[in-house]
Ligand SMILES: Cc1cc2nc3c(=O)[nH]c(=O)nc-3n(C[C@H](O)[C@H](O)[C@H](O)COP(=O)(O)OP(=O)(O)OC[C@H]3O[C@@H](n4cnc5c(N)ncnc54)[C@H](O)[C@@H]3O)c2cc1C
């Protein structure tokens with residue numbers, strides 16, 4: 001038995017974990033199990049990738065199988081990490097179309113959560129760039145699923161949280177780019193309505209994300225800074241720089257749980273103030289891909305900053321029409337409990353893939369909370385509010401939702417038709433999915 | 434013939450071997466991979482080619498078929514610059530001590546096969562005038578213990594063989610590296626509960642090997658702490674040692 005947890009280090013669950021090294025080993029494991037879940041690199045925050053009875057970790061099934069240097073099609077096993085892909089193909093001028101805020105996610109995890117990046121308003125989510133998936137079904141057969149073959153299973157698998165089957169391998173499309181640099185510019189927004197409007201005004205930007213100060217009150221309520229990015233062309237890269245810069249070195253790594261008091265309200269609000277004063281002077285600049293897309297990846301185990309109790313992330317999406325009213329109420333609720341958050345991020349979603357997949361038209365907010373009793377209660381309260389506004393919660397981040405709070409916008413009965421009976425995660429049991 | 438440097442990796446399906454293959458390929462080497470049932474290497478070959486855009490060729494080789502060694506070496510596209518032998522068999526001490534034919538397999542796989550092959554390669558390197566040879570032995574060979582002395586004694590023989598070989602070919606510019614990995618998280622140790630501070634990942638072993646070959650080291654413990662652990666274990670007087678259990 002090993003203690004397993006997600007990126008939030010909450011909850012921690014004793015589980016039997018097996019890490020097969022080959023497809024044959026994997027098949028043998030699955031054949032003999034009646035309750036299990038696949039796990040990628042454990043970057044989901046909560047308990048999506050844990051099953052007490054058996055958690056099958058896929059990170060050693062991680063080979064590149066075929067690469068088409070002309071078209072940019074990559075066929076790979078599901079344990080391959082986005083970090084591997086960038087490491088291998090960026091020097092040849094290719095990058096993932098969609099990437100989450102950490103590069104340490106597996107292809108299986110990226111498909112199962114249908115992850116989104118800062119370009120959802122332009123390109124949609126990860127699933128849009130998946131050509132096909134080889135899925136292991138209930139009878140332990142490998143089924144090829146694509147938009148033309150087993151098409152329904154394909155659609156329910158994208159964003160299906162691993163519940164339709166184990167993703168064995170897949171074909172994805174990479175994007176041709178001229179350099180590994182991003183031209184970044186920033187827009188300061190003094191309050192919430194400005195913040196929301198500035199997304200609207202910058203719809204054409206390739207990448208956009210806002211850092212939002214959820215503790216500011218009065219005139220500054222909902223102030224934010226919107227960071228916009230475009231891929232730099234080859235001739236826009238500074239002369240002395242490498243066109244495709246390498247990954248940054250790890251700055252330092254936390255080997256222990258930091259004491260909880262480091263992150264009380266005071267430090268959080270101080271952090272927010274500092275950040276805002278600093279960024280007012282931030283000039284437009286060219287940033288390397290690693291700093292731009294994965295600012296926290298260079299600090300190993302930064303998730304330990306929240307101390308022993310761990311933390312959870314609250315991420316919701318609200319329909320566009322209710323953004324202003326909804327986020328105003330959410331921020332008020334957060335301020336009332338005064339449980340400020342280290343990272344509050346706002347992103348713009350275009351229309352989604354439907355089915356189980358999380359992204360849908362509207363703005364999405366993500367913020368971290370230390371997993372204290374008060375914060376968990378607050379998280380549940382926020383979830384109720386989101387439901388009232390017709391929004392929904394991102395399962396990849398959730399660790400606290402109760403079953404009655406899970407408000408899927410798809411038909412559970414329809415999902416059941418494609419759901420593998422043997423697959424269960426602690427989360428799927430908790431929210432009755 | 435291209436000028437790119439080449440490494441021959443024997444026992445190429447081993448997890449340590451695979452990490453070494455990735456390391457050398459990322460440093461621009463071409464790979465010659467030898468293993469038994471070498472068709473199982475096909476996906477590995479594809480993966481390495483895609484990752485590193487380098488030449489990778491797979492060869493069939495069973496370390497117990499000594500008579501085939503010369504033909505195998507003749508069949509290589511060219512004599513490599515570096516050779517690594519990662520073949521090994523831990524066996525199961527409790528069963529093996531009951532059935533001596535099992536013991537024979539462990540002894541031959543860890544000692545005879547690797548020694549004979551690397552000996553023959555050393556002879557060819559000697560004639561050519563350069564080359565590096567890497568043998569993966571084990572700290573288990575430093576002192577025989579009840580729990581794994583069949584494996585340990587074979588590794589001990591292998592370590593001694595490498596030591597003598599190093600001594601013999603030193604003047605001809607051939608370098609021999611003995612690697613004592615300590616615990617490594619691989620297929621071989623999958624079922625064992627290893628203490629994490631003493632256990633290296635295969636990639637760490639590969640990095641250490643690459644650096645050690647470059648600086649022409651003779652013997653390395655992958656995690657230095659093992660040198661001291663073995664120093665202590667080897668200094669226990671025999672009359673006490675024989676009563677201990679580990
Ligand atoms: C710092 C940080 C930033 C993040 N930023 C974003 C972001 O910007 N956008 C976003 O969308 N997400 C984001 N995430 C969440 C993360 O991208 C997802 O949780 C992703 O799924 C993690 O991938 P993983 O390989 O670690 O999967 P895991 O966490 O191990 O698993 C996640 C889910 O995928 C399933 N799964 C994994 N592998 C397989 C497989 N082979 N077959 C079937 N099912 C499988 C699991 O069952 C589980 O349900 C972030 C996470 C972190 C830690």
Ligand SMILES: NC(=O)c1ccc[n+]([C@@H]2O[C@H](COP(=O)([O-])OP(=O)(O)OC[C@H]3O[C@@H](n4cnc5c(N)ncnc54)[C@H](OP(=O)(O)O)[C@@H]3O)[C@@H](O)[C@H]2O)c1
Nearest residue numbers: 444446447448449495496519520521571616617619620621
């Ligand atoms: N892991 C550790 O803790 C540890 C510690 C000290 C030393 N070592 C040594 O490190 C080396 C690599 O081992 P590993 O840990 O990477 O384990 P591994 O993955 O089990 O590798 C051992 C390899 O030896 C191959 N082999 C066995 N008999 C063979 C034969 N007759 N002909 C050809 N190949 C044969 C196996 O091939 P198949 O795949 O075909 O079976 C396997 O690939 C071994 O010499 C081992 O003794 C390991």
